[in-house]
Amino acid sequence: QVQVIESGGGLAQVGGSLRLSCAASGPANTVYNMGWFRQAPGKEREFVAAVGQSNVWTNYKDFVNDRFAISGDNGRNTIYLQMNDLQLEDTAKYYCAADENYAGTMGQRYTHWGQGTQVTVSA
Secondary structure, X not given: OOEEEEEOOEXXXXXXXXXXXXXXXXXXXOOOEEEEEEEOOOOXXXXXXXXXXXXXXXXXXXXXXXXXXXXXXXXXXXXXXXXXXOOHHXXXXXXXXXEOOOOOOOHHHXXXXXXXXXXXXXX
């Protein structure tokens, strides 16, 4: 059974920063492609950023606009999302996803999901 656990959410002011962490654990010797998604109230889940198993490939949604940076220690199946210059519209629940094979922007292709961590940005 694969577990995906996020941490690091919380409250930030506009212009502030937060760092999210995610760890995936499962069968030994498995390395995951991992990504971040978010869902705001009343909106659909959207892709934020992803990193491949090798840490060479990364992908960001355009709204990130150089404010967020994803990094990973895939040897430990752990990724991070550094979020800077947070804006009100970044308020959402952020979910981490992992998959043994798929690396990309489509949430439905990721097999394993965490419970999410709330990020709230206030003025």
